[in-house]
Amino acid sequence: MINQLSWKVGGQQGEGIESTGEIFSIALNRLGYYLYGYRHFSSRIKGGHTNNKIRVSTSQVRSISDDLDILVAFDQETLDLNYKELHDNGVMIADAKFNPVKPTDTNATLYAVPFTDIATELGTSLMKNMVAVGATCAVLDLDINVFETVVQEIFGRKGQSVVDKNMEAIQAGYTAMKEQAQEAATMVLAKADGKQRLFMIGNDAIALGALAGGCRFMAAYPITPASEIMEYLIKKLPALGGTVIQTEDEIAACTMAIGANYAGVRAITASAGPGLSLKMEAIGLSGITETPIVIVDTQRGGPSTGLPTKQEQSDLMAMIYGTHGEIPKIVMAPSTVQEAFYDTAEAFNLAEEYQVPVIVLSDLQLSLGKQTVEPLDFSKVEIRRGKLVTELPESDSKDYFKRYEVTEDGISPRVIPGVKGGIHHVTGVEHDETGKPSESALNRNAQMDKRFRKVENIKFNTPIHVHAPHEDADVLVVGFNSTRGAIEEAMTRLEKDGVKVNHAHVRLIHPFPTDEMLPLVKSAKKVVVVENNATGQLANILKMNVGHAEKVVKHLKYDGNPFLPHEIHSKIKELF
Numbered sequence: 001m002i003n004q005l006s007w008k009v010g011g012q013q014g015e016g017i018e019s020t021g022e023i024f025s026i027a028l029n030r031l032g033y034y035l036y037g038y039r040h041f042s043s044r045i046k047g048g049h050t051n052n053k054i055r056v057s058t059s060q061v062r063s064i065s066d067d068l069d070i071l072v073a074f075d076q077e078t079l080d081l082n083y084k085e086l087h088d089n090g091v092m093i094a095d096a097k098f099n100p101v102k103p104t105d106t107n108a109t110l111y112a113v114p115f116t117d118i119a120t121e122l123g124t125s126l127m128k129n130m131v132a133v134g135a136t137c138a139v140l141d142l143d144i145n146v147f148e149t150v151v152q153e154i155f156g157r158k159g160q161s162v163v164d165k166n167m168e169a170i171q172a173g174y175t176a177m178k179e180q181a182q183e184a185a186t187m188v189l190a191k192a193d194g195k196q197r198l199f200m201i202g203n204d205a206i207a208l209g210a211l212a213g214g215c216r217f218m219a220a221y222p223i224t225p226a227s228e229i230m231e232y233l234i235k236k237l238p239a240l241g242g243t244v245i246q247t248e249d250e251i252a253a254c255t256m257a258i259g260a261n262y263a264g265v266r267a268i269t270a271s272a273g274p275g276l277s278l279k280m281e282a283i284g285l286s287g288i289t290e291t292p293i294v295i296v297d298t299q300r301g302g303p304s305t306g307l308p309t310k311q312e313q314s315d316l317m318a319m320i321y322g323t324h325g326e327i328p329k330i331v332m333a334p335s336t337v338q339e340a341f342y343d344t345a346e347a348f349n350l351a352e353e354y355q356v357p358v359i360v361l362s363d364l365q366l367s368l369g370k371q372t373v374e375p376l377d378f379s380k381v382e383i384r385r386g387k388l389v390t391e392l393p394e395s396d397s398k399d400y401f402k403r404y405e406v407t408e409d410g411i412s413p414r415v416i417p418g419v420k421g422g423i424h425h426v427t428g429v430e431h432d433e434t435g436k437p438s439e440s441a442l443n444r445n446a447q448m449d450k451r452f453r454k455v456e457n458i459k460f461n462t463p464i465h466v467h468a469p470h471e472d473a474d475v476l477v478v479g480f481n482s483t484r485g486a487i488e489e490a491m492t493r494l495e496k497d498g499v500k501v502n503h504a505h506v507r508l509i510h511p512f513p514t515d516e517m518l519p520l521v522k523s524a525k526k527v528v529v530v531e532n533n534a535t536g537q538l539a540n541i542l543k544m545n546v547g548h549a550e551k552v553v554k555h556l557k558y559d560g561n562p563f564l565p566h567e568i569h570s571k572i573k574e575l576f
Contacts, residue, residue: 003058003190005140006065009132010051010082011074013042020072020129021052023154024136027147028056029199029372032192036061036485037370038562043224043309049077058190062336062371062485066566069187070139071108072132074115076100083108091187093135093177095128111135111180118172127169134173138181141188144170198373202366205337205373206296207232209344210268212381215294216242217267219256221249221275224308225364226298229270250275254282254295261292262426264388264416266348270296273315274305280322283357285428287327290404290412290451292351292358294344299363299481301560310560311364313481314533316541319359320510326448328455330354331510333361335465335484338373339507340366345381346461353386354454355414361509363532365482365562389413392421400424400434406446410453455511463508464516467491468523473502475572476524480506480538482562483530489565490572499576506538512545526575527551530568534558 009020018039025035036055042048055065068085071078073094083092083103090108094100095115102110113135115128130151137144147170155162207229210218216237220230234244247253253269260267271279276297286293299315301307319331330350334343344360351358392401392415403424405412412433415422425435430447432438465484468476475494479487484505491501504520506513521527521542529539529552536554543549555571557563 001188001190004061004065005056005070005187005189006053006068007056007070007072007136008051008053008068008082008085009072009074010049010078013044013048013050014046015074016126016129017050017052017074020132021054023129023147023150024133025054025056025370026199027150028192029197030149031146032194032196033057033189034060034197034372035199035370036064036372038064038365039368040561041309043307049081051078051082056189058192060372063489063565064562066564070136072136073100074128074132079103091139093132093139095132111177113173113176113180115173118176119169122169122172123165127166130166130169131173131176134170134175135177137170138174138177139187144174198375199370200337200373201228201368201370202334202337202340202362203228203298203368204232205340206270206344206360206362206367207236208376209341210294210348211236211240212341212378213345213348214266214383215268215348216240217257217260217265218242218244218269219247219253219260219267220244220269220271221247221253223272223275225300225367226270226272226275226296228367229296250278251282254279254293255285258282258286258289258291258293261351262289262416266294266352268294268296270298272298272300272308273302273318276315276318276322280324283329284323284325284327286357287323287329287451288325288428288430289426290355290414292348292355294347294351294358294360296344296360296362298367299361301558307560309364311482311562312532312558312560313363313483314535314537314558315361316509316533316537319361320541326452328354328356328452329510330356330358330455330458330460331361331508332358332460333480333507333509334366335481335505335507337366337371338376341376342380343507349382349384350458350460352388353384353411354458355386355411356454361481363481369482387411387413389415389422390419392419395421400436402433403435404431404447404450405433406450408453410450410456412450458511460508460513463506463513465505465507466503466516466520468502468504468520470500470502471523472500473524474500474576475526475528476502476504476520477528477530477568477572478504478506478538478542479530480509483532486563486565486568487530490568493565493569494572497573499572501572509541512541514545517542517546521546521548521551524551526553528553528555528572528575530555530563532557532562
């Protein structure tokens with residue numbers, strides 16, 4: 001009996017690898033297991049190796065596992081590329097069609113099951129993924145009936161005969177595997193609690209958070225790994241009176257979203273690194289006109305096209321300093337799918353309250369990794385519109401409205417078109433309080449100072465996730481976005497090794513929460529910053545804002561793969 005299982009399916013892109021993992025994980029999620037899934041996929045539409053690694057547990061998990069229990073292979077390349085993850089008691093289940101060859105340097109057991117042949121006999125080779133699911137059930141001694149409702153939902157629109165055939169394929173795979181492995185299954189999962197939970201990717205949570213936060217317009221251009229946000233909202237926004245426009249490019253997307261926000265509609269745009277590069281001038285327009293906008297950046301491997309389907313966290317400096325000139329902005333970084341929902345909803349409040357661009361920073365692992373999420377509490381979502389003026393007192397004055405009035409807190413009253421008495425200038429050049437262009441040195445100083453006063457005392461719930469059980473820690477581990485789960489697992493192992501570890505996961509990247517971070521840094525002997533980039537951008541931001549550079553150790557990974565818990569554990573052990 002085991003409490004946790006790591007399962008991976010691999011093959012050529014386009015032959016049903018994703019659907020195999022999807023069907024397997026949805027069924028187990030409905031039994032009440034916690035799951036965490038991560039897909040490795042090629043930037044090609046079809047062909048190239050792809051795999052889906054899914055972790056199943058009776059308790060919460062937030063990262064992929066170091067090793068592997070079961071590897072399901074649709075080709076020899078899957079065995080050759082992934083077998084080293086298997087532990088000695090691991091199992092390889094391969095399609096007999098390609099005459100699988102077991103690598104010589106592994107103690108894992110190889111079973112050749114005729115996925116394709118069985119599926120073909122049942123009517124179509126496309127059902128080989130169902131045969132593979134059935135073979136997995138045999139190893140886990142799992143009742144195949146748990147898949148019936150999932151199969152019904154996925155294939156029901158094609159008719160009951162298709163549903164029956166797919167269930168027959170699962171049964172056939174189960175039987176074929178049992179015939180080979182006569183002995184009792186050795187990987188029986190402990191029973192789950194049976195509770196119903198959501199199972200979502202981060203992009204879906206971001207899109208749902210936008211809906212809950214009052215967003216009614218999105219302008220975007222498709223790009224990996226952000227496209228699912230647009231695809232989700234295309235389906236959902238019209239029912240709420242909203243719309244999505246797929247623009248001709250990223251520049252148009254950002255300026256359209258700015259225009260919608262200027263008109264009073266909460267609007268969003270989403271992209272990845274290359275798209276954000278194109279949006280930068282428009283983000284500057286949002287900054288100088290003090291027009292709210294929410295922008296999602298799903299980080300991926302760069303530069304240029306780079307590694308469009310691989311993990312990286314290299315956009316931090318660009319998101320903070322990428323615009324020409326200087327504007328105030330807010331950059332936030334959720335660390336779980338659940339946080340992605342709540343943070344995106346809150347981003348619209350912050351954008352309107354402070355009248356600045358708000359960037360929700362994600363990464364590929366968080367955006368496309370699928371994980372168990374506790375039921376979302378929509379009562380926690382509120383709508384705050386800041387200093388939005390919807391009605392002005394009757395007046396005979398011919399003066400323009402002071403849209404950019406210099407105020408003590410830096411936030412000026414804001415009107416939308418149509419408010420009587422609210423007429424003002426709006427341009428991308430420096431301006432006076434009414435928006436009229438001005439190159440006066442005194443005015444320039446007043447307006448620049450005013451804009452930056454807005455974010456001096458920003459109110460942000462939990463700018464850092466802190467787990468600090470030690471007053472005098474040997475090491476403080478710092479990370480952001482999707483590295484949280486791997487860091488938390490590494491911490492548990494380090495504590496068992498006698499290393500005193502604290503953890504600070506940064507959720508507000510800019511303005512940086514210096515006051516919250518400083519005491520944690522001061523109390524630690526070493527500060528290890530874990531991030532998926534080559535230059536240590538978060539480490540450099542930490543040193544710029546907190547100091548104590550002599551304590552900071554960078555732990556970097558930029559090969560396109562996410563961190564594994566053992567990598568963080570090993571790095572920190574080397575220090576002591």
